[in-house]
Amino acid sequence: xxxxxxxxxxxxxxxxxxxxxxxxxxxxxxxxxxxxxxxxxxxxxxxxxxxxxxxxxxxxxxxxxxxxxxxxxxxxxxxxxxxxxxxxxxxxxxxxxxxxxxxxxxxxxxxxxxxxxxxxxxxxxxxxxxxxxxxxxxxxx
Amino acid sequence: xxxxxxxxxxxxxxxxxxxxxxxxxxxxxxxxxxxxxxxxxxxxxxxxxxxxxxxxxxxxxxxxxxxxxxxxxxxxxxxxxxxxxxxxxxxxxxxxxxxxxxxxxxxxxxxxxxxxxxxxxxxxxxxxxxxxxxxxxxxxx
DNA sequence: CGTGATACCGAACAAATTTTCCATACCCGA
DNA sequence: TCGGGTATGGAAAATTTGTTCGGTATCACG
Numbered sequence: 001x002x003x004x005x006x007x008x009x010x011x012x013x014x015x016x017x018x019x020x021x022x023x024x025x026x027x028x029x030x031x032x033x034x035x036x037x038x039x040x041x042x043x044x045x046x047x048x049x050x051x052x053x054x055x056x057x058x059x060x061x062x063x064x065x066x067x068x069x070x071x072x073x074x075x076x077x078x079x080x081x082x083x084x085x086x087x088x089x090x091x092x093x094x095x096x097x098x099x100x101x102x103x104x105x106x107x108x109x110x111x112x113x114x115x116x117x118x119x120x121x122x123x124x125x126x127x128x129x130x131x132x133x134x135x136x137x138x139x140x141x
Numbered sequence: 142x143x144x145x146x147x148x149x150x151x152x153x154x155x156x157x158x159x160x161x162x163x164x165x166x167x168x169x170x171x172x173x174x175x176x177x178x179x180x181x182x183x184x185x186x187x188x189x190x191x192x193x194x195x196x197x198x199x200x201x202x203x204x205x206x207x208x209x210x211x212x213x214x215x216x217x218x219x220x221x222x223x224x225x226x227x228x229x230x231x232x233x234x235x236x237x238x239x240x241x242x243x244x245x246x247x248x249x250x251x252x253x254x255x256x257x258x259x260x261x262x263x264x265x266x267x268x269x270x271x272x273x274x275x276x277x278x279x280x281x282x
Numbered sequence: 283c284g285t286g287a288t289a290c291c292g293a294a295c296a297a298a299t300t301t302t303c304c305a306t307a308c309c310c311g312a
Numbered sequence: 313t314c315g316g317g318t319a320t321g322g323a324a325a326a327t328t329t330g331t332t333c334g335g336t337a338t339c340a341c342g
Contacts, residue, residue: 021298025330028210029270032263033187033256041182043300046174060319069169071301076320096308097318107266114258115174121255122173125248129170162328166300184330201289212331217290237338238288 039085040111044070045078049108050115052088057101087111180226181252185211186219190249191256193229198242228252 029035040046044067051066052058060079064072079102082088087108093099104112170176181187185208192207193199201220205213220243223229228249234240245253 024297029267031188032260032267033191034184034263035267035270036259036263037182037187041178043175046178047172050174061317073302073321074300077300080320092319095318097310098308098320100319107269110266111262114255114262117255117258118177119173121252122175122177125251126170126173126176128248129176165327202287214291214332215330218330221290233289236288238340239290239338241289 036114039087040114042078042081044075045082046115046118048075048078048082049087049104049111050119052102052104052108053112053115055104055109057091057103059099059101063102082108177252177255180228181255183219183222185216186223187256187259189216189219189223190228190245190252191260193243193245193249194253194256196245196250198232198244200240200242204243223249 027034027038029038040049047067047070048063051063058066060076063075063079064070067075079088079090083090083102086105088102089105091101091103093101168175168179170179181190188208188211189204192204199207201217204216204220205211208216220229220231224231224243227246229243230246232242232244234242
């Protein structure tokens with residue numbers, strides 16, 4: 001009935017991914033699809049994984065530069081969540097000014113085929129959606 | 142500066158998917174990854190596509206039965222969005238009591254490889270996340 | 283006549299996510 | 313000293329998404 005934590009029962013197993021936000025509704029991980037989606041569905045996570053695909057570690061400032069449309073605060077949060085979920089590893093160097101690096105873990109790298117196929121699908125169908133949806137040229141940016 | 146429709150410029154191309162909700166921030170479809178994600182990232186869309194994968198059309202009531210944990214209202218909304226995005230086709234039969242069917246379009250079917258790879262990844266890593274995340278046995282449902 | 287199934291939608295509310303602004307603390311160069 | 317870059321986080325507002333309840337309408341069954 002209620003959706004409060006511990007009361008709603010969505011499945012036999014209760015997990016809480018994405019701990020940067022305190023959730024009241026547990027992620028239902030009985031469903032493999034929803035498990036996978038829950039790890040990558042936030043706005044910029046798939047893009048972050050794509051930026052890290054090469055294997056070389058990236059500093060947060062570099063990730064910000066490569067995804068300039070993302071609010072820096074969101075990238076911070078999503079990097080933290082990706083790290084908590086074990087998809088990226090963070091290395092902090094005890095230096096000043098501060099320096100840190102994020103790189104894909106093997107678990108995160110195992111998601112790359114998913115990123116690949118989504119990327120290809122998007123490239124192949126981008127033109128279709130350009131035509132499909134109304135273009136709002138009258139609004140000047 | 143502002144995020145109001147028509148003011149914020151996120152890219153050269155402005156689209157508004159998921160028209161069941163009026164959005165103020167346009168979906169940035171310059172990025173192929175975000176285009177693909179925007180079509181399937183809602184809570185139950187990937188599951189709906191998975192249910193329709195066989196090719197045979199399903200009635201809404203049947204989809205509700207197969208996804209009992211989803212709120213019926215959400216399935217209605219997401220089916221509508223999937224139809225608006227061209228991923229499923231809806232057939233309305235002029236009968237009483239009312240009858241309708243949803244089936245995958247070729248465009249929607251072209252997403253199935255993505256669903257497949259996400260489903261397999263989830264199945265292969267479900268056990269890992271069962272161990273990884275705290276089990277909340279003390280809360281009885 | 284009352285109940286239930288069918289499909290769908292409005293509206294208010296709850297929850298989750300993103301955005302925005304500000305703050306910490308240190309270093310470097312002008 | 314002032315401004316900029318570095319990494320990170322609090323906090324509140326804005327936005328998006330999901331939930332819940334109730335309503336429309338018609339038919340069939342008991």
